[in-house]
Amino acid sequence: xxxxxCVSNRISPPRKSAAPGGLAVGILSALxxxxxxxxxxxxETVDQEPGDPEIHIREGVSYATIExxxxxxxxxxxxxxNQVLWPLFHYFLKGMRYSAEQRxxxxxxxxTFAQKLLPLLEANDDIWVHDYHLMPxxxxxxxxxxxxxxxxxxxxxxxxxxxxxxxxxxxxLLRDLTCYDVIGFQxxxxxxxxxxxxxxxxxxxxxxxxxxxxxxxxxxxxEVFPIGVDVDAVQQEAITxxxxxxxxxxxxxxxxxxxxxGVDRLDYSKGLVERFSAYRHFLETxxxxxxxxxxxxxxxxxxxxxxxxxxxRQSLEQAAGQTNGRFADTDWTPIRYLNRNFPHATLMGxxxxxxxGLVTPLRxxxxxxxxxxxxxxxxxxxxxxxxSNLAGAARELSAAxxxxxxxxxxxxxxxQAALSMSLTERRERHGAMLQVLRRNDIASxxxxxxxxxxxxxxxxxxxxxxxxxxxxxxxxxxxxLQSYRA
Ligand code: GDG
Numbered sequence: 001x002x003x004x005x006c007v008s009n010r011i012s013p014p015r016k017s018a019a020p021g022g023l024a025v026g027i028l029s030a031l032x033x034x035x036x037x038x039x040x041x042x043x044e045t046v047d048q049e050p051g052d053p054e055i056h057i058r059e060g061v062s063y064a065t066i067e068x069x070x071x072x073x074x075x076x077x078x079x080x081x082n083q084v085l086w087p088l089f090h091y092f093l094k095g096m097r098y099s100a101e102q103r104x105x106x107x108x109x110x111x112t113f114a115q116k117l118l119p120l121l122e123a124n125d126d127i128w129v130h131d132y133h134l135m136p137x138x139x140x141x142x143x144x145x146x147x148x149x150x151x152x153x154x155x156x157x158x159x160x161x162x163x164x165x166x167x168x169x170x171x172x173l174l175r176d177l178t179c180y181d182v183i184g185f186q187x188x189x190x191x192x193x194x195x196x197x198x199x200x201x202x203x204x205x206x207x208x209x210x211x212x213x214x215x216x217x218x219x220x221x222x223e224v225f226p227i228g229v230d231v232d233a234v235q236q237e238a239i240t241x242x243x244x245x246x247x248x249x250x251x252x253x254x255x256x257x258x259x260x261x262g263v264d265r266l267d268y269s270k271g272l273v274e275r276f277s278a279y280r281h282f283l284e285t286x287x288x289x290x291x292x293x294x295x296x297x298x299x300x301x302x303x304x305x306x307x308x309x310x311x312x313r314q315s316l317e318q319a320a321g322q323t324n325g326r327f328a329d330t331d332w333t334p335i336r337y338l339n340r341n342f343p344h345a346t347l348m349g350x351x352x353x354x355x356x357g358l359v360t361p362l363r364x365x366x367x368x369x370x371x372x373x374x375x376x377x378x379x380x381x382x383x384x385x386x387x388s389n390l391a392g393a394a395r396e397l398s399a400a401x402x403x404x405x406x407x408x409x410x411x412x413x414x415x416q417a418a419l420s421m422s423l424t425e426r427r428e429r430h431g432a433m434l435q436v437l438r439r440n441d442i443a444s445x446x447x448x449x450x451x452x453x454x455x456x457x458x459x460x461x462x463x464x465x466x467x468x469x470x471x472x473x474x475x476x477x478x479x480x481l482q483s484y485r486a
Pocket of ligand 1: 023025026155156227263264265300340341342343344347364365366367368369370372
């Protein structure tokens with residue numbers, strides 16, 4: 001039996017509440033199911049050469065964390081990953097700041113990841129790399145002799161070649177991706193974007209009629225694996241949290257008013273400025289709702305060292321202040337805007353308590369909050385999801401009220417429609433969405449990807465030569481020690 005090794009930029013260390021972020025939520029659910037190793041940066045930067053990985057084992061999952069050099073981390077993470085790749089892949093060209101120095105750091109960090117991971121690998125590993133921080137990792141691992149299957153899943157959108165071509169090193173990026181055996185995308189749209197790049201670089205014949213890519217002698221699978229949620233776990237969390245102290249205090253404070261909830265990392269791609277303006281528009285257009293609805297927006301801070309994130313925070317504080325200043329009464333605040341982090345279960349309780357879920361990113365790979373909102377609802381009296389048609393989730397959740405997040409009038413109308421929707425229609429829409437979520441939950445996402453990875457190995461080489469390891473694997477030694485570290 002093979003072992004699953006997940007690799008991501010940042011790992012959620014054991015004994016700490018999961019960091020807010022869809023990637024961590026997805027990987028952890030995958031590994032809890034299969035067991036295996038999660039390898040990534042542990043959150044510490046150093047001035048000298050990073051040491052060996054630290055390893056913790058908990059509930060069948062091994063966590064191996066590495067340190068990164070402070071200077072390099074700044075250029076790689078705040079720089080190339082989040083000021084080049086993130087804005088570009090989300091179609092925000094204005095926010096993109098390219099520099100060759102950042103690009104070099106990105107390459108170096110990927111080389112470090114490969115070097116530090118190599119000694120931990122075993123002969124039967126299937127390696128699953130996550131997200132845009134680590135696109136060159138397969139190339140680096142191959143250079144070190146790794147022959148096991150390596151898959152890559154992109155959690156964010158993949159742009160069309162006309163957008164990708166803005167990146168000076170776009171060809172290298174595409175070539176690096178073809179070093180993987182399986183490349184997974186959230187939606188068909190992203191796969192089409194990737195295909196447009198492959199066609200541009202290698203010609204249309206590189207995409208075979210069966211969908212496989214033929215790049216030189218290599219056959220690569222590029223497919224769609226929309227990430228899902230653990231429906232039963234979310235439901236259970238929501239039901240349990242609802243009567244708990246924190247959620248109870250919140251619902252009591254509503255004094256019978258309708259609740260509209262938004263939960264997003266504070267990120268310009270999540271469309272919060274546009275959302276606040278749509279809500280203002282709604283209050284102006286439908287003044288009967290004044291004093292009758294409370295909108296709670298939870299937006300934990302993220303990437304606080306990147307300028308664009310500092311700016312968006314200021315704009316939001318201003319926008320929330322303006323709306324509250326204009327419409328609030330002595331006993332009512334229209335927007336409660338919180339930059340706090342909550343335990344996941346509490347969030348699910350908040351979502352269950354809401355009559356409206358407002359999820360309006362300007363561009364999003366998938367958006368798990370939209371799926372969690374549906375899963376958290378009471379099936380007999382469900383709330384209504386308002387969802388951006390520019391989120392990957394809109395493909396599956398077509399029974400939501402779909403809106404263009406830039407159109408504040410349309411979003412305002414959707415809020416009104418959600419608040420006045422009949423129980424029959426709410427149930428119909430919710431039932432349809434729940435069915436989709438159950439069919440494609442987090443377990444089937446993991447299973448489908450891992451199966452594709454294993455099949456790719458059988459397809460390309462029936463008897464893969466194992467990488468030679470001398471003596472006992474360090475991973476096995478650590479398992480023997482059963483070292484637990486907080
Ligand atoms: C990336 C892609 C894709 C939120 N606040 C807290 C918290 N959360 C949880 C939510 C949800 C997750 O974090 C956020 O996931 P999203 O999908 O909404 O957004 P990204 O972080 O941008 O995720 C995205 C995803 O990867 C998965 O592939 O869907 O498109 O951008 O689960 O509930 N969790 C905790 N405290 C919080 O305050 N514990």
